[in-house]
Amino acid sequence: xxxxxxxxxxxxxxxAKIAAxxxxxxxxxxxxxxxxxxxxxxxxxxxxxxxxxxxxLAQYERLWGTRRWLIxxxxxxxxxxxxxxxxxxxxxxxxxxxxxxxxxxxAFRTIFLYPxxxxxxxxxxxxxxxxxxxxGIQAAVRSMGFETFAFxxxxxxxxxxxxxxxxxxxxxxxxxMCLMLAGLRGIDxxxxxxxxxxxxxxxxxxxxxxxxxxxxxxxxxxxxxxASIIKLxxxxxxxxxxxxxxxxxxxxxFVFDAMFVSQNLAQGFAASTxxxxxxxxxxxxxxxxxxxxxxxx
Amino acid sequence: MPLAQxxxxxxxxxxFNVLMVSIGGPxxxxxxxxxxxxxxxxxxxVATVFQALADARVMTEGSNAQEWNIAARMVIxxxxxxxxxxxxxxxxxxxxGLAAGEDFTCLLGLGEHxxxxxxxxAFYFPLIEDPAVVEAQDNVARVILDPATQVAFTAxxxxxxxxxxxxxxxxxxxxxxxxxxxxxxQVVDSVNSLVSPDTLGQITDLVVEFLADPDFSVEESQAExxxxxxxxx
Numbered sequence: 328x329x330x331x332x333x334x335x336x337x338x339x340x341x342x343a344k345i346a347a348x349x350x351x352x353x354x355x356x357x358x359x360x361x362x363x364x365x366x367x368x369x370x371x372x373x374x375x376x377x378x379x380x381x382x383x384l385a386q387y388e389r390l391w392g393t394r395r396w397l398i399x400x401x402x403x404x405x406x407x408x409x410x411x412x413x414x415x416x417x418x419x420x421x422x423x424x425x426x427x428x429x430x431x432x433x434a435f436r437t438i439f440l441y442p443x444x445x446x447x448x449x450x451x452x453x454x455x456x457x458x459x460x461x462x463g464i465q466a467a468v469r470s471m472g473f474e475t476f477a478f479x480x481x482x483x484x485x486x487x488x489x490x491x492x493x494x495x496x497x498x499x500x501x502x503x504m505c506l507m508l509a510g511l512r513g514i515d516x517x518x519x520x521x522x523x524x525x526x527x528x529x530x531x532x533x534x535x536x537x538x539x540x541x542x543x544x545x546x547x548x549x550x551x552x553x554a555s556i557i558k559l560x561x562x563x564x565x566x567x568x569x570x571x572x573x574x575x576x577x578x579x580x581f582v583f584d585a586m587f588v589s590q591n592l593a594q595g596f597a598a599s600t601x602x603x604x605x606x607x608x609x610x611x612x613x614x615x616x617x618x619x620x621x622x623x624x
Numbered sequence: 625m626p627l628a629q630x631x632x633x634x635x636x637x638x639x640f641n642v643l644m645v646s647i648g649g650p651x652x653x654x655x656x657x658x659x660x661x662x663x664x665x666x667x668x669x670v671a672t673v674f675q676a677l678a679d680a681r682v683m684t685e686g687s688n689a690q691e692w693n694i695a696a697r698m699v700i701x702x703x704x705x706x707x708x709x710x711x712x713x714x715x716x717x718x719x720x721g722l723a724a725g726e727d728f729t730c731l732l733g734l735g736e737h738x739x740x741x742x743x744x745x746a747f748y749f750p751l752i753e754d755p756a757v758v759e760a761q762d763n764v765a766r767v768i769l770d771p772a773t774q775v776a777f778t779a780x781x782x783x784x785x786x787x788x789x790x791x792x793x794x795x796x797x798x799x800x801x802x803x804x805x806x807x808x809x810q811v812v813d814s815v816n817s818l819v820s821p822d823t824l825g826q827i828t829d830l831v832v833e834f835l836a837d838p839d840f841s842v843e844e845s846q847a848e849x850x851x852x853x854x855x856x857x
Binding site: 393 | 835836
């Protein structure tokens with residue numbers, strides 16, 4: 328009786344299925360639905376309110392002819408690359424150091440993780456003050472007697488992005504460290520014993536044995552870091568406001584300004600669609616590698 | 625430094641359009657933003673304005689304040705020679721204990737074309753049937769526009785009243801100059817009411833980039849400006 332069997336499988340775990348309905352609706356209506364809506368309206372000439380006429384790819388042509396957008400994309404690429412590399416490297420090194428059974432481990436872990444508890448706005452403001460020449464690091468060093476000391480990254484077009492990256496790293500590496508530490512603690516003690524018996528130096532054990540074993544942790548960390556990179560907005564707002572000039576503009580800020588300052592919704596939608604495309608380009612190859620073909624485990 | 629300048633985008637755009645009215649003159653201003661004459665935007669009149677903006681770029685070097693009132697503080701404390709800002713900045717000076725005409729003064733239209741760009745914020749009331757609420761709305765409107773309110777408010781803010789029939793109690797020399805310009809009809813529409821926020825956003829981006837980059841040439845920026853005027857709406 329296939330009919331009854333299928334009905335039974337529908338009724339099976341009914342409570343769980345009912346409980347999942349709100350999340351399923353949220354996922355389909357809010358995430359997928361609103362995404363599609365945004366993409367569709369990026370082909371119109373909507374201004375303050377959605378609507379307007381169909382203009383095809385005109386918004387995208389204008390977008391890629393706008394220097395501010397190109398600067399934003401370039402900035403995000405630089406920020407993303409450096410953020411990814413440095414937060415993984417620094418996070419892993421910190422975790423490896425703490426994993427040496429050092430004294431006051433809890434204290435250090437707390438100190439390193441604390442910045443993550445602050446919002447990007449607070450982080451941005453703190454680092455804006457630290458890097459401000461009038462009352463930050465430059466003023467402190469000068470008051471110690473080094474009158475000609477100059478350290479003014481936030482008001483220098485070539486350096487401002489690195490000032491933002493430093494603040495981003497300060498904020499984010501603690502979390503990476505904690506994830507890495509959890510991964511390191513998950514490695515069986517016997518692996519270490521075996522490698523010690525074989526006389527393999529500790530750094531080699533880390534790079535060739537421990538890190539490959541920590542692959543799932545790295546994947547999780549990568550997803551978290553990438554998400555925080557793409558949505559970079561509030562840090563820049565608090566720290567530099569996109570300046571000096573346009574030299575620390577980022578795509579998310581472009582989208583916000585296009586939609587709510589310039590009152591050009593469609594242009595903002597086109598920009599956010601390009602951000603989505605960028606995310607898809609990253610996610611699809613990764614998902615294919617991760618889940619494609621074979622079952623995990 | 626000669627000129628204090630806050631780093632926020634709107635302040636730079638404001639400075640640019642003050643230069644447009646003051647250096648270029650009101651005809652230039654209107655021909656660009658009202659008539660959207662792109663050919664004119666490439667011409668010599670607009671070139672002088674961009675040249676003035678390039679001079680301002682040199683004069684504001686090292687002005688690292690973000691907010692307009694911090695920039696005003698640099699003038700108040702004597703670190704900067706002056707600031708290009710709306711009339712509301714007078715409130716900051718008065719609050720710092722300085723007297724208009726004695727400790728500081730205003731240069732309407734930079735002393736060239738003494739025009740005022742008039743802009744105002746608006747109050748909107750929702751349409752409601754309930755007569756009690758309607759009466760309350762009327763009351764609010766009446767109080768806001770009451771001559772006594774206007775006198776007190778403009779005295780504190782340092783700005784000009786929205787009614788022309790109000791007699792200000794001993795207006796400062798700055799306010800006096802403003803009132804005279806208003807009465808002589810030396811007023812242009814604010815750029816905000818002439819072009820769309822989208823066009824203004826493009827102009828702002830251009831000005832912000834120009835002011836931050838000493839290698840951005842006058843010719844190049846003027847050509848891009850003409851492009852924006854050609855597609856303005």
